[in-house]
Amino acid sequence: MAFENWDFTLVIVVMVLTFLFRRFLTTPREVSPESIARVNALIKQKSVFVAAKSYCPYCKNTLITLFDELKVPKEKALVLQLDGMSDGLELQDTLQQINGQRTVPQIYIDGKHVGGNSELQKLKKSGELQLLLKKALA
Ligand SMILES: N[C@@H](CCC(=O)N[C@@H](CS)C(=O)NCC(=O)O)C(=O)O
Numbered sequence: 382m383a384f385e386n387w388d389f390t391l392v393i394v395v396m397v398l399t400f401l402f403r404r405f406l407t408t409p410r411e412v413s414p415e416s417i418a419r420v421n422a423l424i425k426q427k428s429v430f431v432a433a434k435s436y437c438p439y440c441k442n443t444l445i446t447l448f449d450e451l452k453v454p455k456e457k458a459l460v461l462q463l464d465g466m467s468d469g470l471e472l473q474d475t476l477q478q479i480n481g482q483r484t485v486p487q488i489y490i491d492g493k494h495v496g497g498n499s500e501l502q503k504l505k506k507s508g509e510l511q512l513l514l515k516k517a518l519a
Contacts, residue, residue, distance in 0.1 A: 412475045420475040428517040429458035430489040432476055435465060439498035440486040446505060447514075457518055491517040 424430045429447065433440035444460065447453045463469035463485060477483045480494045488495040490513050495501055504510035 410474045412478045416475045424489045425492045427457055427459045431460045432485055432487040433462055434485050435462050437485055443486040443498045443501055
């Protein structure tokens with residue numbers, strides 16, 4: 382019994398150390414200026430830009446908020462599912478280089494970085510998101 386508890390503790394310790402190592406000691410891959418220019422152009426291509434991953438629940442929530450609740454017209458938005466793209470990792474590295482955020486979703490409205498789903502939901506609650514979208518889609 383006592384051993385089982387130690388096993389569990391060890392697993393937790395390894396998970397925490399792995400997280401800390403990945404979070405603080407690994408640097409993102411170098412990305413080329415061309416890649417930065419390409420991603421900046423993608424961000425500005427439509428009024429709304431979302432970089433997502435198909436299995437990500439935060440991304441699903443963001444897409445529901447934008448398209449189902451706030452009725453953003455699909456043609457006004459560029460949604461990239463990074464996990465379905467051969468250069469998805471490079472795009473994610475480049476986004477991280479541009480705005481410092483690693484996680485998805487990454488949301489831009491009118492070319493401006495909004496953040497992830499939690500920031501989007503906060504903006505929706507305050508009513509700011511609706512105003513931002515109204516301006517961006519006008
Ligand atoms: N607080 C973030 C959480 C987002 C998050 O944790 N996303 C996960 C996927 S569900 C992620 O990006 N993990 C790293 C990765 O996929 O590279 C938000 O609200 O957007």
